[in-house]
Amino acid sequence: MTGLRELQRQRVREAISSAAIRLFLARGFDEVPVTEIAAAAQVSKPTLFKYFPTKEDLVLHRIADHRGEPARVVLGREPGVPPVEALRRHFLDGLARHDPVTGLNDHPEVMGFHRMVFGTPSLAARVSTYVEQDERALAEALTGPYDELTATLLAAQVLAAQRVLARRNWQALADGVPPAELEPEAVRAAEVAFALLRVS
CATH class of the missing domain: 1.10.10.60 (Homeodomain-like)
Structure with a gap:
C-alpha cells in the first residue's frame, strides 16, 4: 500500500x-x-x-515504464510460446491499444512529444542509450532459448524492427493519415517484420 x-x-x-x-x-x-x-x-x-x-529526465521519465520491456516480455511469456512470438503478440497488442510507443497514437501531446524527443539532440542521444540498455537486457533474456551470438543478433534485430515500425506509424500520422485508416497497414507491417525475425 x-x-x-x-x-x-x-x-x-x-x-x-x-x-x-x-x-x-x-x-x-x-x-x-x-x-x-x-x-x-x-x-x-x-x-x-x-x-x-x-x-532531459523531465521529459524521458514519461517513457520509463517501457525501459526493459522487451526483456520482461520474453521472461514473462507463457510456457511453450517462442520469444519472438511473445514479442509479436505484445507489439500487436500495443497497436490495438494505440500505445504511444508503437507510434500509432495521434493525440496532439503524444505527437508533439515525439517531435520534441527526436528533434532535440540531447533527448535523442539519451533515447539511444536506453535502446542500447534494452538491447543488452533482451539479449540476456534470450540466452536461455538461444546461444549467445544468436541472442545478441536477435535482440538487435527485434529492437531495430520495432523502432522502424513505430517511426513509420508516427510519420504516417504526422502526414495526416487517420489512425483508423493506418491501423490495418500498421498491423500488416508488424506481421511482415516479425515474420522476418523468426528463427528456428
Missing part, C-alpha cells in the same frame, strides 16, 4: 513533469530554462533537481 508521503512525492513529481512538458511543447526543449519550470510547478530549483537530476 502506498503511504501518504509517497503519494505526496508522486504528486509533486507529476506536477513538475507536467509543467515542464507543457512549456517544452509550447516553446521547445532548449528554449525553456529550469528556473522557469520550477516556478511554474511552484517548487524550488533544488527541489526540482531532487526529483529530476537532469533537464
Whole structure:
C-alpha cells in the first residue's frame, strides 16, 4: 500500500513533469530554462533537481515504464510460446491499444512529444542509450532459448524492427493519415517484420 508521503512525492513529481512538458511543447526543449519550470510547478530549483537530476529526465521519465520491456516480455511469456512470438503478440497488442510507443497514437501531446524527443539532440542521444540498455537486457533474456551470438543478433534485430515500425506509424500520422485508416497497414507491417525475425 502506498503511504501518504509517497503519494505526496508522486504528486509533486507529476506536477513538475507536467509543467515542464507543457512549456517544452509550447516553446521547445532548449528554449525553456529550469528556473522557469520550477516556478511554474511552484517548487524550488533544488527541489526540482531532487526529483529530476537532469533537464532531459523531465521529459524521458514519461517513457520509463517501457525501459526493459522487451526483456520482461520474453521472461514473462507463457510456457511453450517462442520469444519472438511473445514479442509479436505484445507489439500487436500495443497497436490495438494505440500505445504511444508503437507510434500509432495521434493525440496532439503524444505527437508533439515525439517531435520534441527526436528533434532535440540531447533527448535523442539519451533515447539511444536506453535502446542500447534494452538491447543488452533482451539479449540476456534470450540466452536461455538461444546461444549467445544468436541472442545478441536477435535482440538487435527485434529492437531495430520495432523502432522502424513505430517511426513509420508516427510519420504516417504526422502526414495526416487517420489512425483508423493506418491501423490495418500498421498491423500488416508488424506481421511482415516479425515474420522476418523468426528463427528456428
